[in-house]
Amino acid sequence: MDSCGILSVDVKQTDVIVAALPVQDHWLPMSNLDLLLPPLDVGVFLCYKESLPHEESVKIIKKSLAQVLAPFYPFAGEVVHNNDGEPELLCNNRGVDFIHAHVDIELKKIDFYHPDDSVEGKLVPVKKQGVLSVQVTELKCGGLVVGCAFDHRIADAYSINMFLTTWAEIAQSKKISCLPSFRRSVVNPRRPPVMNTFYNTLFHPISSIPPQTSHLPLDPLISRIYYIHAKDINHLQSISSSNGNPKRSKLVSFISFLWKIIAECDDDLNTCKMGVVVDGRERLNYTNSFSMKNYFGNVLSVPYGEAKCDELKKMSLSRVADVVHEFMSPAMTEEHFRGLIDWVELHRPEPICARIYVKKEENEGEAIVVSSGQRFPVENIDFGWGKPHFGSYHFPWGGQTGYVMPMPSVKKNGDWIVYMHLLQKHLDLVETKGREVFKPLTPLYLDL
Structure with a gap:
């Protein structure tokens, strides 16, 4: 070095x-x-x-x-x-x-x-x-x-x-x-494709997005990698599923905890957005000879929620988990993906982008997208000399929307590895408000 x-x-x-x-x-x-x-x-x-x-x-x-x-x-x-x-x-x-x-x-x-x-x-x-x-x-x-x-x-x-x-x-x-x-x-789209204006809230034609004002300084996003112990993930899930709530997934519990942390930013922005990348393969699976598990390509949607920061701070983790579940649920169906395919068809050849990735106004709140990497098959990628001691995705994508991907630890003990690409102020919150959960990745943890 x-x-x-x-x-x-x-x-x-x-x-x-x-x-x-x-x-x-x-x-x-x-x-x-x-x-x-x-x-x-x-x-x-x-x-x-x-x-x-x-x-x-x-x-x-x-x-x-x-x-x-x-x-x-x-x-x-x-x-x-x-x-x-x-x-x-x-x-x-x-x-x-x-x-x-x-x-x-x-x-x-x-x-x-x-x-x-x-x-x-x-x-x-x-x-x-x-x-x-x-x-x-x-x-x-x-x-x-x-x-x-x-x-x-x-x-x-x-x-x-x-x-x-x-x-x-x-x-x-x-x-x-x-x-x-x-x-x-x-x-493929249906014939004829079905127009549903619901997707106007999740995606936008590029032409409808105003050009970014060049005089505004853009803060760079920074990448970090953390680990989370299995016991801490389980604890978040337990709290998110309290107060008579249905048992929430570990991912929903993680997203809810992160959203509450990001809402702690003391700036002039009143709202905060949280998006989740949803894989549609299971929703589009077929009962005939073809299974979507082999399909190569993109099968993704990005539903998101927006809430006032002050309200998020006051909410219990279980209540935030309710909000996350509510905005994710519509995207967990076959009809959501069929409708999205149709919606894109009706806008072609106009380029499209996810709404959460773009600020349409100067005073819009910050936004973060979480993409689950729990299927990352680290332990399977053995070229003949043993499984990896560590593996991660790396996605400093260049936009102003934060990106977070939790993945399984190669230890296979329930721990998570979490790649984050966020503004410095958000990383500071992760390491103060979330310090009991997010641990900076070290060679000691990786047994190197």
Whole structure:
């Protein structure tokens, strides 16, 4: 690391990895749900305390990457725009940019609590072209980090999880457990599409959003990674489910606790928004031969709630959990996703974005989105030298809306790893008001 505490990365070699089997050039249209995503790249990284000799490990990763790109060929393509200005995926086996790098530091010395310094553009590559970029970074004393950056318009977290699991299975010559399906017809709009103005509250055509006033300074958002003990998650769930309430999920309980913390900001904004990313696969599951569990692409909606900060402060955690449940519930149905697909169809080719990601007025309250990473299969991503000692998503997406993703700890003891990308004032609250729950990630916790 340099004198500023930022990792210094030495790039040893760059390559382009193409699918091991020939791919016939063809177009794969974006679904209406894909079109809800702006051109953002998402990062994910996996840390291995030990591996095979580095050259051998890199060889295995490159060979298995070429093999996994055959069934997951969209990751070897590129996004282009059609005559209507809409993005489309050209499956042309352009390939994946692959970086082989070295960092002269042991895994236990890397400061994952401050991922902006240690991960961003260091262990997770900056994607320049194509849909997916991969970086393998050798560490001192035999450790290894595998980092990926992918275009969110092509895949959601569920899809990249499927890819990572299959990649590891191929590396170990195991039977593939879940081949992807690109059957876009399952998320086609109805004919005729049904207009429901309810979605006007959740999503907006880009043209309806006023341009940001350039003279207003924008505070940067900062990334941090914390851990939460299982007992503290269970305690939040117990409190959220008190006073005769139905038993709330751990995620709803976590969201409610975080919302109350953020409401403590002493500024001039009267309201605070909380959004939740909902995966629609279970809602759109079919009873015939096709199951959405194999579907590759985006199947997401972002319902949100807005409340006055003073009221949130006064509410019990169980009452806040009621509010979270109320705004999430409409998005937990098949009709919600069918209606959303129709709504996008009726606005095409106008680009769309989620309402919570945009401030339409200067004095609008702060907003945060929580996306559950509980399906992150860290323990399954074994390339042949053991499961990762640590893994996390990394999404400093560049907007003014905060982003939080809780994931399971690789310890498999019920603990959570929580990636946060928030304003400094919100992180300060997390570490004061929430200090009994949120613990800064340390090498000691990771057993490094």
